Amino acid sequence: MPPLARRLAAAGLLLPGPRGARARALHTGGGPDVLACRLASRAVVRFAGPEAARFLHSLLTNDLLSAFAAGGSSSPPRYAPTPNAPARGPAPPAYAALLTPQGRFLYDLFLYRPPPRSQMLDRTGSAPETGEGTEEEKGEPAEVLADVDAAEVDELIACFKRYRLRSKVEIDNVSENFACWQRFGHSVVRTEPSTQEPEAQSIGWGQGVDHAGESAAQGNGHGWQWLKDPRLDYLGYRGIFPADTIPPLVESDKEADEQHYQLWRIENGVAEGSTEIPKGEAIPLEYNLAGLNAISFEKGCYIGQELIARTHHRGVIRKRLMPMKFLDENGQELEQAVAPGSDVVDEASGKKIGTVNTALGSRGMGLLRLEEALKQGSALRIGGKTDMRVQAIKPDWWPPEWTQMVDQQSAVA
Secondary structure, rough: HHHHHHHHHHHOOOOOOOOHHHHHOOOOOOOOOOOOOOOOEEEEEEOOOHHHHHHHHHHHHOOHHHHHHHEEEEOOOOOOOOOOOOOOOOOOOEEEEEOOOOEEEEEEEEOOOOOOOHHOOOOOOOOEEEOOOOOHHOOOEEEEEEEHHHHHHEEEEEEHHHHHOOOOOOEEEEEOOOEEEEOOOOHHHHOOOOOOHHHHHHEEEEOOHHHHHHHHHHHOOOOOOEEEEEOOOHHEEEEEEEOOOOOOOOHHEEEHHHHHHHHHHHHHOOOOHHOOOOOOOOOOOOOOOOOOEEEOOOOOOOOOOOHHHHHHHHHHOEEEEEEEEEEOOOOOOOOOOOOOEEEEEOOOOOEEEEEEEEEOOOOEEEEEHHHHOOOOOOOOOOOOOOOOEEEOOOOOOOOOOHOOOOHHHHOOO
């Protein structure tokens, strides 16, 4: 039995039945506080060259130049700076999307600025490898790493190369050298950001850490560390690490299957990748990308901006991606009973109000009409199955204005 399974069995958390049921035990009260998993569903692409950051900035939905600049010396101290080492943390990762010219979703990307050599530890873990850094390090990054949907990595690279034209940037798949990891769980969610996992904020960096206390956990020669997920605090920490190593802070009994992270996302209503966010079809605002910090409404032009800006300023989005539970007539959760693509129907009117786009165990996500999904007393079911109920859930992280119109209608009724 694997270490995680032994630990769950000892705690009485390893349930019999389908894999989805076992995964669900990890996300209910009493489950492990923190889990980490290697994301086999994600690949790593390197954009290298003096115009790499500006090239991506001109194409993607987010303001990458401002995001990467956030890791400079003007950023606030991250954790316990020593007197002779100025507090200077890495630029946080940025989340962004590439759209079609018509404003439909193509790919999502988590973008990381690798640390300059002046911020990496030497072999002893006690000092930066080089001095204050080159002029290039003080300007725009000459290299950007992106974690992307592994199923679409070849098409994604080909797509970016078509847009490259004369830009001085090389684009390569480096998944053999790097891997994506996620660290998440109840403790990550419940702790305040200022005190949350301080070890994860200080490992592997030559500036802003107490090297004497952290030298044994320097991680790797690239200086990578766990960084806050740029979408939501709920989702924990994310990072890119060398493919042949286990990241710092990953205990052997807390390394989990990626399915547990997928379930964690589903319960919070966060889609990821071109399968859960249909490629060439999805409207980014309906899939909540603005609320997940993937879209800047202040930056200049990017591909597909016209539809996004028009929809945003109109201010009315009638459909959104929502998490849901699948229940029987007695309110008990149904495992592995619903397939993606199933219709969600309003029982009172018999009309289709949305579609299930992701299902795992008794949980799923679907694009639903807000008026019907959140209406008081609404009864939803899976189309063609009168004995299978659907409970739509409004995530806690949604801003009030997203459902303001529905709330007003319910109050009047």
